[in-house]
Amino acid sequence: MSERILADLNEPQREAVTHVDGPLLVLAGPGSGKTRVITRRCAYLVQSGIRADNILAITFTNKAAGEMRRRIEELGVGRNMWIYTFHALGARLLREFGPLAKVAPGFTIFDDSDQKRVIKDAMLLCDVDPNTIKPEQVAGKISKAKDQLLTPEEYEATVDFADDQLVARLYLVYQRLLEQQNAVDFDDLLMRVAIVLRDHPAYTARLNERFRYVLIDEYQDTNHAQYLIARCLSQHHRNVCATGDPDQSIYGWRGANISNILDFEQDYPNARVVRLEQNYRSTGNVLKVASALIRHNQNRKHKDLWTENDDGGPVDVWKFAEGRDEAERIATRIAQLHREGLEYAQIAICYRVNAISRGLEEALRMRGIPYRIARGLEFYNRKEIKDTLAYLHVLANPADSVALRRIINTPGRGIGKTTIDRVMATAEQEGMAAMDVVRQAARFPVLRRAAGKLAAFVDLIDRMQPAVDGPLSELVETVLERSGLEAMYKEEDFDGEEDRLANLAELVSAAARYEDEEPDPSLPDFLQRISLTSDQDAIDETAGAVLLMTLHAAKGLEFNTVFIAGVEQGLLPHERSLRLATGGEVEEERRLFFVGITRAMQRLTISHCDERFLRGVMTARIPSEFLRELPTEVLNTEVFGHAISRGGLRPRGGDFDFGDDDFDQRPPRRVGRERSSWQRYEEPTFSPDDPAGQSDEPVAPPPQEYADWRPGTIVQHEAFGVGRILWVRGSAGNTRASIRFAGVGEKTFILDMAPITRIG
DNA sequence: AGAACCTGACTTTTT
DNA sequence: GTCAGGTTCT
Numbered sequence: 001m002s003e004r005i006l007a008d009l010n011e012p013q014r015e016a017v018t019h020v021d022g023p024l025l026v027l028a029g030p031g032s033g034k035t036r037v038i039t040r041r042c043a044y045l046v047q048s049g050i051r052a053d054n055i056l057a058i059t060f061t062n063k064a065a066g067e068m069r070r071r072i073e074e075l076g077v078g079r080n081m082w083i084y085t086f087h088a089l090g091a092r093l094l095r096e097f098g099p100l101a102k103v104a105p106g107f108t109i110f111d112d113s114d115q116k117r118v119i120k121d122a123m124l125l126c127d128v129d130p131n132t133i134k135p136e137q138v139a140g141k142i143s144k145a146k147d148q149l150l151t152p153e154e155y156e157a158t159v160d161f162a163d164d165q166l167v168a169r170l171y172l173v174y175q176r177l178l179e180q181q182n183a184v185d186f187d188d189l190l191m192r193v194a195i196v197l198r199d200h201p202a203y204t205a206r207l208n209e210r211f212r213y214v215l216i217d218e219y220q221d222t223n224h225a226q227y228l229i230a231r232c233l234s235q236h237h238r239n240v241c242a243t244g245d246p247d248q249s250i251y252g253w254r255g256a257n258i259s260n261i262l263d264f265e266q267d268y269p270n271a272r273v274v275r276l277e278q279n280y281r282s283t284g285n286v287l288k289v290a291s292a293l294i295r296h297n298q299n300r301k302h303k304d305l306w307t308e309n310d311d312g313g314p315v316d317v318w319k320f321a322e323g324r325d326e327a328e329r330i331a332t333r334i335a336q337l338h339r340e341g342l343e344y345a346q347i348a349i350c351y352r353v354n355a356i357s358r359g360l361e362e363a364l365r366m367r368g369i370p371y372r373i374a375r376g377l378e379f380y381n382r383k384e385i386k387d388t389l390a391y392l393h394v395l396a397n398p399a400d401s402v403a404l405r406r407i408i409n410t411p412g413r414g415i416g417k418t419t420i421d422r423v424m425a426t427a428e429q430e431g432m433a434a435m436d437v438v439r440q441a442a443r444f445p446v447l448r449r450a451a452g453k454l455a456a457f458v459d460l461i462d463r464m465q466p467a468v469d470g471p472l473s474e475l476v477e478t479v480l481e482r483s484g485l486e487a488m489y490k491e492e493d494f495d496g497e498e499d500r501l502a503n504l505a506e507l508v509s510a511a512a513r514y515e516d517e518e519p520d521p522s523l524p525d526f527l528q529r530i531s532l533t534s535d536q537d538a539i540d541e542t543a544g545a546v547l548l549m550t551l552h553a554a555k556g557l558e559f560n561t562v563f564i565a566g567v568e569q570g571l572l573p574h575e576r577s578l579r580l581a582t583g584g585e586v587e588e589e590r591r592l593f594f595v596g597i598t599r600a601m602q603r604l605t606i607s608h609c610d611e612r613f614l615r616g617v618m619t620a621r622i623p624s625e626f627l628r629e630l631p632t633e634v635l636n637t638e639v640f641g642h643a644i645s646r647g648g649l650r651p652r653g654g655d656f657d658f659g660d661d662d663f664d665q666r667p668p669r670r671v672g673r674e675r676s677s678w679q680r681y682e683e684p685t686f687s688p689d690d691p692a693g694q695s696d697e698p699v700a701p702p703p704q705e706y707a708d709w710r711p712g713t714i715v716q717h718e719a720f721g722v723g724r725i726l727w728v729r730g731s732a733g734n735t736r737a738s739i740r741f742a743g744v745g746e747k748t749f750i751l752d753m754a755p756i757t758r759i760g
Numbered sequence: 761a762g763a764a765c766c767t768g769a770c771t772t773t774t775t
Numbered sequence: 776g777t778c779a780g781g782t783t784c785t
Binding site: 059109189352355417533555575615 | 761762769770771772773774775
């Protein structure tokens with residue numbers, strides 16, 4: 001077994017894996033086999049006689065935790081290892097020592113939108129005009145305070161600006177509102193645990209006994225509270241292993257403190273430091289570009305990244321006249337690579353801001369290239385899911401009035417804003433839970449008129465309550481039926497384009513799956529777990545589609561071919577990071593670029609434009625200052641003119657620098673290859689009765705995916721039966737077809753949405 | 761109570 | 776240009 005654990009490790013990797021006692025810092029460059037080191041080390045510890053349940057590994061995402069568990073179990077050890085995200089560990093410990101931290105079991109975890117709701121409530125209660133300060137700002141300051149473990153009282157003592165005194169008041173009320181609802185926010189999960197660990201040495205000692213080896217992954221992203229938790233958990237034995245890469249610290253704006261990793265050696269004297277510098281992922285040229293870029297940062301630990309891989313082709317730097325050209329060219333290039341045998345799933349397009357994705361999507365759709373967007377906030381943020389979960393939350397925790405407000409009139413049952421406001425005001429006055437006010441509505445004169453409707457709602461909830469003790473999936477079904485949500489969404493689905501019922505069915509099966517896998521399932525645990533599930537966890541790199549994502553979302557992934565679009569000043573680095581020009585923020589932007597570059601295994605293309613549509617207006621752009629920092633000798637720079645309105649995509653010759661006179665005038669170099677892809681650009685096919693290309697505003701051709709939906713084609717519609725296509729037109733994603741049905745007449749549909757199939 | 765209308769914001773968002 | 780959230784109108 002030892003053989004297997006140490007097999008194919010390089011020297012530093014082996015050193016890290018076989019380090020057992022005492023603090024260890026693993027500085028792991030991108031693609032240096034960090035996960036391998038972590039999992040092998042866990043196996044090594046177990047093999048040296050340490051019990052798996054004495055080992056605690058902490059990650060940032062559920063996905064990372066799951067991946068780690070999978071790979072450790074593959075090595076045949078560690079079935080009982082503690083593998084958690086920081087927040088899940090927090091939730092777990094809070095449940096354990098709840099009384100010490102003033103939370104009752106079954107507490108609700110509020111997400112950002114719940115939190116915002118409560119802050120608004122606090123502002124209302126404190127008579128704070130939202131024009132003075134925005135709820136988001138308040139949230140930000142409270143979050144910072146919690147990161148520093150400051151209770152409202154302690155925070156108040158530290159502030160001297162009037163603004164912050166206001167925040168202190170709001171923080172106090174906010175916290176009170178949370179407590180009344182037996183709810184915590186994400187920051188509480190860390191702060192409360194850290195405070196208990198700080199103030200209850202006996203408890204901390206016990207946990208040190210339990211977790212004799214502590215491992216923290218992505219240490220560069222820890223904030224202060226997380227740092228303290230890690231520190232306390234390893235206070236007695238000092239068997240702490242931190243892994244990470246300061247050059248990939250990209251969450252400073254969320255409170256991550258890069259100094260935690262930079263100062264590890266001061267924090268833990270005698271720490272062993274291992275540098276993983278050999279890269280197994282990228283070509284030599286990609287790595288050269290990455291290294292040259294990141295060298296421009298001051299605040300870092302130097303690493304010499306190297307690889308035994310081939311140099312590979314040059315790194316492409318493409319310059320376009322306009323955003324649309326960029327999107328077109330990337331899409332055609334992807335089509336070409338696919339024809340040459342590259343899987344779509346091996347390709348990613350990254351950008352700094354989500355706003356860039358739209359144009360790319362359109363271009364991909366136009367060519368029928370399958371793609372997926374790894375955008376934040378998908379499944380659990382859908383309205384129908386949030387509604388259903390809100391019922392479950394009320395059942396699990398009747399004090400949860402954020403959830404109560406969400407469902408009390410959803411579906412509509414004639415309980416309006418006035419009534420809801422009165423319920424909330426009464427609850428505040430009487431110091432009661434909102435649900436209890438609703439229960440006793442008849443007692444309160446202001447609620448007299450609504451009392452009947454409120455009683456009906458109470459009755460509804462009470463009739464659901466018994467199902468809480470039954471199987472979870474059945475509970476969800478009961479809620480869907482009795483609440484009327486199912487009926488409501490059935491109707492909406494019928495005349496809308498959404499498929500909300502399908503999502504709800506997915507929720508039911510998620511509940512069933514949870515119940516299946518969990519030894520000790522419970523409704524509160526299910527809900528907590530959902531609250532701690534992010535969309536990052538849902539990114540599936542193997543879905544057979546090109547992945548579009550922000551540079552942030554790309555961290556930790558790798559692809560054969562990577563495009564980084566919109567590498568322009570103001571976008572990357574983003575203008576908001578330039579404003580206060582605090583150097584540090586520009587360095588974080590540079591790290592973001594570094595993260596993007598190092599996702600690429602074989603091919604990397606960086607692109608930028610002279611103009612692009614931003615916020616509805618065409619905006620002049622200049623290339624990113626970072627482009628000057630790249631080594632020209634491994635770049636292949638190309639300049640392209642307009643793809644569409646100037647009659648076809650063609651490369652334009654001529655001089656090319658990065659467009660800014662301040663740049664040093666290194667001669668532009670061209671490396672390698674003919675640009676054969678241009679010649680192969682395919683003129684889109686236009687539908688016959690829709691002669692396009694005459695106006696400046698061409699009518700978009702039907703996307704490739706509908707290429708053979710020609711007039712005359714016979715199709716079947718779920719409701720209208722068999723019909724004949726009259727015409728197809730429209731832009732990608734909005735392709736419309738007019739179809740004549742016997743006895744029904746002509747109807748126009750959006751093809752992506754309508755339940756239509758081709759027949760014959 | 762619900763629809764229509766208006767306004768402002770618009771980086772990133774591991775939990 | 777687009778979306779969400781809030782406000783005003785009916």
